[in-house]
Amino acid sequence: MxxxxxxxxxxxxxxxxxxxxxxxxxxxxxxxxxxxxxxxxxxxxxxxxxxxxxxxxxxxxxxxxxxxxxxxxxxxxxxxxxxxxxxxxxxxxxxxxxxxxxxxxxxxxxxxxxxxxxxxxxxxxxxxxxxxxxxxxxxxxxxxxxxxxxxxxxxxxxxxxSLSESIFERYKSDVDSLIAESCGDVLEQIPSVMSRLAEGDQEAISQSLTTCRRVIDSFADSIFPPSEETIEIGGNQLSLAANRHQNRINAYIHQRIDSNTRKKRFRQNLANLYDRVSTGVHNEVTVEEARALFLNTYLLIGEILHLPSNDA
Structure with a gap:
């Protein structure tokens, strides 16, 4: 059954x-x-x-x-x-x-x-x-x-x-559609993360976190491709080079919302998440924590993709 x-x-x-x-x-x-x-x-x-x-x-x-x-x-x-x-x-x-x-x-x-x-x-x-x-x-x-x-x-x-499953399934379907439309490469990597998390051993967990980091990098490349330019956010000039994935995601967010409080929350969540999936590759992380990090990655991407085209 x-x-x-x-x-x-x-x-x-x-x-x-x-x-x-x-x-x-x-x-x-x-x-x-x-x-x-x-x-x-x-x-x-x-x-x-x-x-x-x-x-x-x-x-x-x-x-x-x-x-x-x-x-x-x-x-x-x-x-x-x-x-x-x-x-x-x-x-x-x-x-x-x-x-x-x-x-x-x-x-x-x-x-x-x-x-x-x-x-x-x-x-x-x-x-x-x-x-x-x-x-x-x-x-x-x-x-x-x-x-x-x-x-x-x-x-x-x-x-x-049943209610929780229904709510999440509807949201997941919505996010999957947005990911497929905006950054299909990201969607292709998600099954790999889930498969490795299901294995549960330390090597598989480390590989899943590596893939999570790549998902974030691919997401940045899809929504805000690298350039030689810079962008000013909060009085700081930020590089948009190929290796500045977080800057480019923050630039995408910056162009779509006015609220500084919300921008700060996005920035902090992204920084914490990126740091954890990066350090987790080398440190022992439980399968429960790895699943939470993957889910946080997925939900953050979904929230960013739901931002309006132009909030100005």
Whole structure:
């Protein structure tokens, strides 16, 4: 299953489960079975084992079982190890049995010396049935609360992931079009960076950072080719020679925006980025940092290409 369809399947299953729980539209056994399917995709080992307990019953030999006996309110006496060890479906069945028993109980219409005893027995039976229903319902409520918390976390996490992916994919498509239009050579080098980052070893990381630096240099050559001229920015005369890639990118930015604050931010970001990809070639850089540098490179290029032709 493709990553996207897998993510969609998880989101759909989580949404269905939330509706099942919140609308009380299916049995406990069905809920646990469906939640177990979700847990196989994304759940932790602890959650998967807990759901297994809710399907097959608890035990006194496993620490997760003991932990969730407490979380779900199953203990009658923790020290004596007495409690409701059965699965959720068994607790639901017991609730229905107690309700039926309660419905069948009637205060006897009798008189005489045994009347008070008979009434007391029925009253006690009603009280016991009501207490059992309350206790068993408490277990059910706690299990459903745990289940709801687990499913909600997955659902909202996947919703956020899906939204983030959608936003980035739209932006990426836009930036790729601009790069292809303005500097196609840059676009050709991006797959090389991604491929090396996927390898993850230090040599591949160093090569990917070298390519990142070349991407920035190629970008400069495409948007502002080298010349023998100079340009004045902030009172400084800057060379636009072939080896002055940052100057030429800053010149491109300078010609398109008026805001000195924004120009400064671009200049600082570019300088920091160029320095990091350059020094990272010779120093140990983690794969996570290298990915962040590549992403920063890509986003900076995209932001620069989105600048208007002439802001003056």
């Amino acid at each position: 493709a990553d996207q369809s897998r993510s969609e399947h998880i989101l759909e299953l989580a949404k269905e489960l939330l509706d099942d729980i919140e609308l009380s539209r299916t049995s406990a056994e069905s809920l646990i079975l469906k939640a177990s399917r979700l847990a196989r995709w994304v759940g932790s080992e602890e959650i998967r084992y807990w759901l297994k307990l809710e399907m097959g019953g608890y035990n006194g030999s496993n620490e997760i079982s003991i932990k969730y006996m407490g979380i779900t309110g199953r203990w009658l006496n923790r020290e004596k190890q007495t409690g409701y060890w059965g699965p959720l479906a068994q607790q639901e069945a017991a609730i229905e049995a107690e309700k039926a028993k309660l419905a069948a109980l009637r205060t006897p219409d009798s008189s005489g010396e045994w009347a008070s005893v008979a009434i007391a027995n029925v009253t006690n039976a009603m009280t016991q049935a009501s207490n059992n229903i309350s206790r068993l319902s408490g277990i059910r409520t706690r299990v459903l609360a745990q289940l709801h918390a687990f499913v909600s976390e997955i659902y909202y996490e996947k919703q956020f992931d």
